[in-house]
Amino acid sequence: MRKFFTLTLALLVCLTASAKKQKTTVETWPNGEVMDEWFQKSDRIALESLGKQYKLTDYHINADGRIHTTEIQALIDEAAANGGGVIVVPSGVFMTGGLYFKQGTHLYLEQGAVLMGSDFIGDYKIAKTRIEGETCDYFEALINANGLDGFTISGQGTIDGNGLRYHQSFWLRRKWNRKCTNKDEQRPRLVYIQNCKNVQLQDVSLQNSPFWTTHIYNSDHVKLLGLHIYSLLHPDDSKGPSTDAIDLDAVHDILVKECFMSVNDDAVAIKGGKGPYADAFEKEYPGVEIPAESKGNGSNYNILITDCVYGEAHGCLTVGSESVHSWNIILRNINITNPAHNLLWLKMRPDTPQRYEYITVENITGAVRNFLYIAPWRQFYDLKGRTDAPMSYSDHITMRNCTLKCNTFFRVTAQPEVYKLSNFHFENLDITAENNPEIVESTFDGVTQKNVIVKQ
DSSP states (O other): OHHHHHHHHHHHHHHHHHHHHTSOSSOBOTTSOBOOGGGGOOOOOOGGGGOSEEEGGGGTOOSSSSBOHHHHHHHHHHHHHTTOEEEEEOSEEEEESOEEEOTTEEEEEOTTEEEEEOSOGGGSOEEEEEETTEEEEEEOOSEEEESOBSOEEEESOEEEOOOHHHHHHHHHHHHHOTTOOTTTSOOOOSEEEESOEEEEEESOEEEOOSSOSEEEESOEEEEEESOEEEOOOOOTTTSOTTOOSEEEESOEEEEEESOEEEOSSOSEEEOOOOSTTTTTTTSOOTTOOOOGGGTTOOOEEEEEEEEEEEOSOSEEEEEOSSOSEEEEEEEEEEEEEEEEEEEEEEEEOTTSOOEEEEEEEEEEEEEEEEEEEEEEOOTTOOOTTOSSOOOEEEEEEEEEEEEEEEEEEEEEOOOTTTEEEEEEEEEEEEEEEEEOOSOOGGGSEEEEEEEEEEEO
């Protein structure tokens, strides 16, 4: 699989090289703001630059099938106490529960190295964290970084969440209780980065997560480069539920580049909060007591996802269902090798005030079920006593330069009493679609089409 990804990515880079040469030196975001040069740099961090190397086997931590959480955490703490350094995982399978990196420490996985998560939830701490658009007590991740400046994960090895038993337990619980939420079946995430800046995750494989794979919260200037993110495709009764590849939650200045993503949920999901007062961080509600779980919500902006290859995915770019205000998001130069469910999916929660704006999707090839999917999202709908349902908006959305096969081209539900859609632009689309070959212009308050060709 990884060899196929490398070849496919190389082909994709070659196909887009000529387009890159034609770009001006100054790039702009969809709202016209100038993009910082930081987004044009994807240099890899060298192991030698990360300080003293703490190799697991040099400290009697071996690939022996035992859970080594205590020993590895002690090594991280020692490195931090000595001014920093890098935890090096050599070739072999090393078992652990949740690990917590400290300022100045890093993680490096040699080729052939596997850091394997425990499949017993008791090996993961419960803490105040973010999950599904709320701040609450929940299990943290296999790899945790909180409040760090300059944290990195690198190498050619693998972080494996060992998720099969978690997946099977979830589906068993869902058979018993159809209203079971994602949090009801206790599962850790794979990588959780919160309150951090200047983070780089590069080249490693992140696979088989019990829950979300990579969750970035309240952080900025984070680069995810050359990652291979994969959820093992077990039979339907044990496929990894909600194993999103990348969840971006109240963040800004994020670069996702040259990654492979194939999971049993969204490839890139934009989060940020949910609930009837989810926008209290940017709007006053005099006399209203804001629910505690809504505190910690935030906006997402300046996000570039580029030059990636997609396999299985529910949404190539999904905004919601827990998102409040998100803008300046670009998805471009993407090759979809396995038909994804949706190219652009805007989930509109009737119980949450939302604004999704200045989003551009461009230079996409491959196949999807739905080119554009916009509809209400009512899962676990709860106005929490609010009597006036909040209004939401999606505006200044551009989709252009796409050559795709799809089942349904235009899958948009108009519901003007819940949300308003305006200023959509479609350009240079070469689409082969079985259903809904035309854009229903009356759905939008302002729509333009230029060179849109849809064949059945």
